[in-house]
Amino acid sequence: MQVKRWCLPVDKSVGEQTRKQLLEEGVLDRLCRIRSDGDNLLIPVTKYIEGAVCEEFSCIPSKTVLPRFEQVGGIAIMQEDDKIGAEAVLASKKTYHTVLFADSAVEGPFRTKKFRVLAGIDTTATEYTEYGRHFFIDLSLAYFSARLSGERQRILSMMNEGERVIDMFAGVGPFAIALAGKASVVYACDINPEAVILMVRNIAKNHLTNIVPILSDAMNLPVIITQPADRIIMNLPLHSIPFLEAAFSMTRPGGMIHLYALVSHEEEYVPVLRTFPLKKLEHRYVRSYSPDRFHVVYDIIRG
Ligand code: SAM
Numbered sequence: 145m146q147v148k149r150w151c152l153p154v155d156k157s158v159g160e161q162t163r164k165q166l167l168e169e170g171v172l173d174r175l176c177r178i179r180s181d182g183d184n185l186l187i188p189v190t191k192y193i194e195g196a197v198c199e200e201f202s203c204i205p206s207k208t209v210l211p212r213f214e215q216v217g218g219i220a221i222m223q224e225d226d227k228i229g230a231e232a233v234l235a236s237k238k239t240y241h242t243v244l245f246a247d248s249a250v251e252g253p254f255r256t257k258k259f260r261v262l263a264g265i266d267t268t269a270t271e272y273t274e275y276g277r278h279f280f281i282d283l284s285l286a287y288f289s290a291r292l293s294g295e296r297q298r299i300l301s302m303m304n305e306g307e308r309v310i311d312m313f314a315g316v317g318p319f320a321i322a323l324a325g326k327a328s329v330v331y332a333c334d335i336n337p338e339a340v341i342l343m344v345r346n347i348a349k350n351h352l353t354n355i356v357p358i359l360s361d362a363m364n365l366p367v368i369i370t371q372p373a374d375r376i377i378m379n380l381p382l383h384s385i386p387f388l389e390a391a392f393s394m395t396r397p398g399g400m401i402h403l404y405a406l407v408s409h410e411e412e413y414v415p416v417l418r419t420f421p422l423k424k425l426e427h428r429y430v431r432s433y434s435p436d437r438f439h440v441v442y443d444i445i446r447g
Contacts, residue, residue, distance in 0.1 A: 147176065147200070147201055148199070148201075149173055150188070151173075151176075151186040151188045151197060151201070152187045152189055152193065153186055153187075153195075155183060155185075156183060166189060167226060168225075170228075171190050171191060171193060172187070173190045174209050175209060186199050186201075188201050209232065210236055211223070211224055211232075212224075214290070215290070216270060216289075217271050217281060218239050218270045219268070219270045221245070221246060222245050225262070230243035230264075231243075233263070241264050241267070242261060242264040242266075243261070244260065244262065246259055247259060254286065254287065254338075254339065255380070257283070257284075268283045268285070269282040270283075272288070274290065274293045274322075275293070275297060275322070277318075277321050278349050279316060279317070279321070279342075280349065282338070285339070286339035287336075287339070288316055288318070292319075292430070293318075295404075295430060296318060296322035296323070299377070304374075306327070307323075308328055308371065308373045308374050309323050309329070309331070309373060309374065309375045309377070310369060310376045311323075311330060312333055312377065312379075312387060313333070313362060313384075314332035314339070314343060314357075314377075316343050316346055317343035317346045319332075320343070321347065328354065329354050330355045331368075331373075332357050332358065333359075333362050335360065337359055340358075363386075365390055365394060366390050369394060373394050373399060374395075374399045375401075375402070376400070378401060381439060388403075388417075388420060391403075392446060395446045397423075397447060399445070399446050400443060405439070405440055406433055406437055406439055410427050413427075417444060421447035423445040425443075425445075426442070427440050427443070
């Protein structure tokens with residue numbers, strides 16, 4: 145449906161910045177679609193403001209008006225500090241109990257974010273289910289992202305029955321618990337005590353008896369685990385290079401290391417990886433992170 149609305153014409157280079165500013169000022173008309181007009185964007189507003197002109201816009205059907213968010217169990221994490229939008233998100237699904245806004249980037253050795261509650265119950269804890277596996281999560285205490293669920297399934301499908309697996313940076317256990325179904329044993333290490341406490345709960349919740357949770361710096365693993373592994377997971381995207389020596393020392397020849405990294409081009413880690421004994425090295429795009437960086441996984445067969 146076409147409707148006449150006040151709108152602010154702005155150059156495309158400042159479009160996103162202006163949209164955010166209008167949103168903060170509470171005058172962005174979220175029921176109409178922003179549209180382009182030559183080099184300009186026409187941003188619809190709810191009332192006349194200086195510089196506004198009247199133009200035609202198409203309406204967004206009400207159920208798609210929700211702001212962008214990521215879902216983790218009963219929690220919705222919004223990218224903008226927008227309380228009105230948060231209330232709409234909360235009301236959009238019965239299972240949402242809380243809407244959060246991340247007040248910081250992923251930070252510190254535990255890779256956690258600071259969160260602010262925008263709507264709903266005052267908590268950062270929730271329960272999450274992935275391919276029939278159940279997890280207790282507390283986003284302010286320990287890192288968790290549902291975005292690698294496809295990767296966990298991909299690695300599970302590559303595994304042979306009875307493999308010995310090491311998850312060097314295990315968090316609350318999503319990789320360890322996913323892979324335990326085929327493994328003989330999974331050693332799951334994390335340096336964050338809160339992550340390990342949640343991981344132990346998650347192991348029990350999934351009735352698993354072949355995961356060994358380890359509260360340690362992963363650098364210590366070569367002295368803790370003495371038998372070689374068939375497969376190693378390294379999911380510490382910005383800081384994993386110093387741990388490669390430990391990972392290679394724990395993998396049997398022919399065994400596999402999955403190294404997750406944040407890069408600006410897919411081959412970025414190849415030169416450093418070539419300094420280790422390799423039989424095969426493949427890399428694949430996992431997901432975008434920012435306009436100029438993305439997550440990649442290096443699947444490495446040790447020589
Ligand atoms: N693999 C988990 C997942 O997919 O949800 C967690 C990944 S998170 C990006 C990285 C984890 O590594 C965090 O839980 C952090 O506490 C842990 N970590 C950071 N430095 C570590 C170290 N030196 N040794 C062991 N764990 C570490």
